[in-house]
Amino acid sequence: MSGLHAHLAHLATTPAGLWTLAWRRLRADRLAMAALAVVAGWLVLIALSGAGLVAADWEREAGVNYAPPSFLGAAVADTAAAGAAAAPAVPARANPFDPLAGDLAVLRAALPDGGAAPERRPTLPFGADKWGHDIVKKTVKGAETSIVIGIVAAFLAVGLGTLLGALSGYFGGIVDDLLTWLYSVFTSIPSILMILTVAAVLQAKGVATIVLILGLTGWTGPYRLIRAEYIRHKAREYVMAADAIGASAWRRMFVHIFPNVSHVALVQVSILVVGFIKAEVILSFLGFGVPAGVVSWGSMLNEAQNELLLGKWWQLAAAAAAMAVLVTAFSLFADALRDALDPKVK
Numbered sequence: 636m637s638g639l640h641a642h643l644a645h646l647a648t649t650p651a652g653l654w655t656l657a658w659r660r661l662r663a664d665r666l667a668m669a670a671l672a673v674v675a676g677w678l679v680l681i682a683l684s685g686a687g688l689v690a691a692d693w694e695r696e697a698g699v700n701y702a703p704p705s706f707l708g709a710a711v712a713d714t715a716a717a718g719a720a721a722a723p724a725v726p727a728r729a730n731p732f733d734p735l736a737g738d739l740a741v742l743r744a745a746l747p748d749g750g751a752a753p754e755r756r757p758t759l760p761f762g763a764d765k766w767g768h769d770i771v772k773k774t775v776k777g778a779e780t781s782i783v784i785g786i787v788a789a790f791l792a793v794g795l796g797t798l799l800g801a802l803s804g805y806f807g808g809i810v811d812d813l814l815t816w817l818y819s820v821f822t823s824i825p826s827i828l829m830i831l832t833v834a835a836v837l838q839a840k841g842v843a844t845i846v847l848i849l850g851l852t853g854w855t856g857p858y859r860l861i862r863a864e865y866i867r868h869k870a871r872e873y874v875m876a877a878d879a880i881g882a883s884a885w886r887r888m889f890v891h892i893f894p895n896v897s898h899v900a901l902v903q904v905s906i907l908v909v910g911f912i913k914a915e916v917i918l919s920f921l922g923f924g925v926p927a928g929v930v931s932w933g934s935m936l937n938e939a940q941n942e943l944l945l946g947k948w949w950q951l952a953a954a955a956a957a958m959a960v961l962v963t964a965f966s967l968f969a970d971a972l973r974d975a976l977d978p979k980v981k
Contacts (some may be wrong), residue, residue, distance in 0.1 A: 657898070660975040667971030673964035681779040690779075693772035693930070698756045698763035701947050704770075705758045762949035764938065773930055774953045780931035782961070784845050785912035789904045791850030792911075796857025797900050801888050803858070804865025814858070821855050830914060834923040841926055845918060849911045857903040864896040898976040905969035909962050916958065932958050 661667050683689040761770045803814040821829065829852045837844055868874060869892065877891045912932075918924040919933020932954045939951035 654898075657972070657975040661971060664971050664975075667968055667975075670964040670967035670971065673960065674968055677778065677782060677961050677964075680775060681782050684775055684779040685783075690772040690775040693768060693776045695769075696755055696767035697769045697772075698759045698767045700763070700765055700767055701942070701945070702755075702757060702759050702763035702767065704762040704949050705760050707758075761953055762947070764950050765942065765947075770950055770953045773935065773950075774932075774957050777930045777932045777935050777954065778957060778961070780842065780925060780929060781912050781915050781933065781958070782908075784842060784849070784915045784931070785908045788846045788849035788853065788911045789907035791846060792853035792907055793857045793900050793904050795850065796854035796903070797861050797893075799854065800858040800861030801865050801893070804862040805869050805884070805888050805892070807866075811862075814862075818855055818858055821852070826852065827914075827917065830918065831921070831923065834918060840924070842929065845915055845924060848918070849914055853907055853911065856907070857900060860899050860903065861896060864899055865892060868892045868895060902969065902973045902976060905965065905972055909965045909969065912958070912962060912965075 661671070680689065684691075755767055759769050759771070761774075763769060764773065799814050799817075803811045824832075830848055833848045833852055834844075837848065865888070869887075874887055874891055877887045882891070915924060915931060916933035916936060919931050920937045922937070924933050925931045935950055935954040939948075939954065942948070942950055
């Protein structure tokens with residue numbers, strides 16, 4: 636028993652590590668925990684969407700064209716329906732020379748309800764777009780695209796910035812001069828202009844293209860911070876001891892030094908996710924983003940600019956509100972995480 640008591644006493648007097656202290660500070664910050672809950676909720680939602688359990692049928696024509704939100708009441712829907720009913724119905728004329736007319740008639744008869752179009756609702760919880768797609772499901776599916784792009788591009792940018800920063804800070808000399816010159820070139824051009832330039836050069840549209848654009852243009856911030864950390868750590872005793880026992884330069888850089896600067900990279904990931912989600916929205920809004928058939932918050936805002944001229948505001952409101960909630964929560968959590976991981980904060 637005395638040995639057990641001694642072990643427990645040793646654990647009680649052992650100083651907590653950086654991550655343990657950071658978690659304690661985060662738990663004490665109610666706003667940070669609330670922001671983390673919102674972010675976690677969004678991540679769970681897009682995971683369910685990616686698995687096909689949520690918003691899998693977002694392309695189904697669930698409502699009439701520009702179906703208004705249900706909370707606006709039936710008056711708006713009745714007005715739209717009355718306008719449609721007032722239009723004279725023109726019966727379609729059969730083409731006697733159509734060689735497929737008989738086959739199509741047999742196919743329609745074999746379908747449920749004789750091939751009749753499914754019923755489309757006059758209102759939806761948050762309205763429909765011009766094709767009758769449910770705005771709520773479309774927003775969830777758009778969140779999947781935008782958030783995945785933001786997270787993957789952030790990891791790519793931080794990974795590239797960490798690698799270059801480690802090489803520059805540890806080796807110094809001509810390696811540092813070349814990489815610092817490259818950093819100066821990238822930072823001398825406004826970020827949005829650099830993003831649009833790379834997008835114009837790559838031409839091809841797609842999620843992978845956007846990830847490459849953002850990852851290849853967003854590495855400069857992590858590079859600067861990681862380089863400074865490596866310059867500070869490479870002369871410390873534990874690195875010299877690793878050198879004395881024969882550890883290679885790569886092992887000293889990524890096995891010994893990187894765990895002590897990984898908190899800087901993590902904070903950069905959380906910050907860049909927010910910036911890249913907004914950048915994807917800008918790219919898709921300007922036509923450099925996702926291709927046709929793929930929905931994102933940026934493509935929704937691009938469509939909504941024409942709908943506003945018709946007084947249909949609900950797609951714009953849904954995309955903007957969803958993005959505002961996520962970006963605000965992610966920004967608050969990133970700030971709290973940065974403060975929690977700051978060694979100067981006791």
